[in-house]
Structure formats: C-alpha cells, structure tokens
Amino acid sequence: MATRIGKGHRSLNLTLRKELNLYANVRPCCSLTGYKTRYDNVDLITIRENTIGEYSGLEHQVVRGVCCREIAEKHPEIKYEEVVIDNCRMMLVKNPALFDVLVMPNLYGDIISDLCAGLIDGLGLTSSCNIGEGGISLAEAVHGSAPDIAGKNLANPTALMLSAVTTLRHLELHGKADRIQNAILNTIAEGKYRTADLDGTSTTDFTKAIIDHL
Structure with a gap:
C-alpha cells in the first residue's frame, strides 16, 4: 500500500x-x-x-x-x-x-x-x-511500495511471499507454509532464476520457478 x-x-x-x-x-x-x-x-x-x-x-x-x-x-x-x-x-x-x-x-x-x-x-x-x-x-x-520500478520486471517478491508464509504459520497451516517457504529458498539456492537485486534478470521467471517447485 x-x-x-x-x-x-x-x-x-x-x-x-x-x-x-x-x-x-x-x-x-x-x-x-x-x-x-x-x-x-x-x-x-x-x-x-x-x-x-x-x-x-x-x-x-x-x-x-x-x-x-x-x-x-x-x-x-x-x-x-x-x-x-x-x-x-x-x-x-x-x-x-x-x-x-x-x-x-x-x-x-x-x-x-x-x-x-x-x-x-x-x-x-x-x-x-x-x-x-x-x-x-x-x-x-x-x-x-517502490512505484518507480512498477511494470519493469525488477521487483523481488520474496519478502511479500515470506510474509504470506508468516500468515499461514499464524493460522497454524504449517504444512502449506513449509511448502511455499521451501520453494522460495530452493529457487534462490539453485541460482538459475533470480530477480535483478540478486544478480538475476527477471521477476516473472523467478516467480515461475517458485511455482514449479510447488
């Protein structure tokens, strides 16, 4: 917001x-x-x-x-x-x-x-x-909110997704939280797809790789 x-x-x-x-x-x-x-x-x-x-x-x-x-x-x-x-x-x-x-x-x-x-x-x-x-x-x-990079395929969604993981843990949905968190961390660790701030090139490719890990 x-x-x-x-x-x-x-x-x-x-x-x-x-x-x-x-x-x-x-x-x-x-x-x-x-x-x-x-x-x-x-x-x-x-x-x-x-x-x-x-x-x-x-x-x-x-x-x-x-x-x-x-x-x-x-x-x-x-x-x-x-x-x-x-x-x-x-x-x-x-x-x-x-x-x-x-x-x-x-x-x-x-x-x-x-x-x-x-x-x-x-x-x-x-x-x-x-x-x-x-x-x-x-x-x-x-x-x-970083509106200056909106639409440029530069944003890193990791913090927002990990915040969603926190919400799931608060609701005691730990299995679902673990799946999402592991998918995020495994994608970063593999290094094939990362966002620009992590020496990568694409937010969309990074996000797709996380989804594939799920």
Whole structure:
C-alpha cells in the first residue's frame, strides 16, 4: 500500500497498526543458503515497538508499559544486555552473529531492521509481522511500495511471499507454509532464476520457478 505523496496523507500501514493496536513488529532476518553475501551467519530478529515513539508524535511522553528489564529479571535463562544505538549499529556491521533478538523502540527498530536487511542483501528478502492483543496479526514486507520500478520486471517478491508464509504459520497451516517457504529458498539456492537485486534478470521467471517447485 503506497502512501500518497504530499501533505495531509497518513501512511495506511501506520493507520492499521494504530487502529488494531498492533504494538509489536517482528522482523526476522537470516542468511540464505546458496546466495553469497558478505556474511553467511546472520540469524536474528528485530522486535520493533509499533504504536508509540517518534512516528506517533509521542517523543517526550512517558509510557509506563516499558518493561524489558522487568521481563528479563523473570527469565534469567535468557541473556539480556542493553547497548547504545550507535554502538549497536557498529557491532552489527562488524559481527552480526553477536545478536539473536533485538528489542527496539519505534524509530530505532525501523532503522536497525533496514540495516539487518542490508546484511543479507536487501529489503526484497525480509518479511515482517505486526502483532497485537487477542491474536490479531498483520504480515507485510519490510520494504515500501517502490512505484518507480512498477511494470519493469525488477521487483523481488520474496519478502511479500515470506510474509504470506508468516500468515499461514499464524493460522497454524504449517504444512502449506513449509511448502511455499521451501520453494522460495530452493529457487534462490539453485541460482538459475533470480530477480535483478540478486544478480538475476527477471521477476516473472523467478516467480515461475517458485511455482514449479510447488
């Protein structure tokens, strides 16, 4: 969903997150077998706060629901560490294997999850899921709508398809989710058909290869 350019138009994604109280945006990021990047050991998740913070105009409002330290004290088996954001970015670039789960406020989570996507070669590969109370979830690709490449056979549908996989898992349709995910990952690993951002040539050929794997 593209947000209209100009004043007075609110992001539709932000509207849905706010109206449905989707307070957590879970953004996994993993190295892909068969596709070589600078790192081959990326396996982490960014959990981004979704409904308060800078994007909501609440930069200076104190919210009593912040509870990372309290939760960490109840689970001593989980290693908990606080890192200043600039040092966190440096550590991620030097050695992403140092991290497993990153819990971030709204703005930092947005920035860091894009950085993580760059570690595995871009936003075209990263999915996400917005989660709220009562079992509500909304899966979406991390990237924007990219109208500048519409109709040019350049877009990478991987992030969107993996977001659909996330929805199937939320519905406990794990068999169907596995089939689609395996088809995507096997197509990328084989390397015969890939999208332009993965050193390939065609979105349609890549998509057809995934369908053939199903």
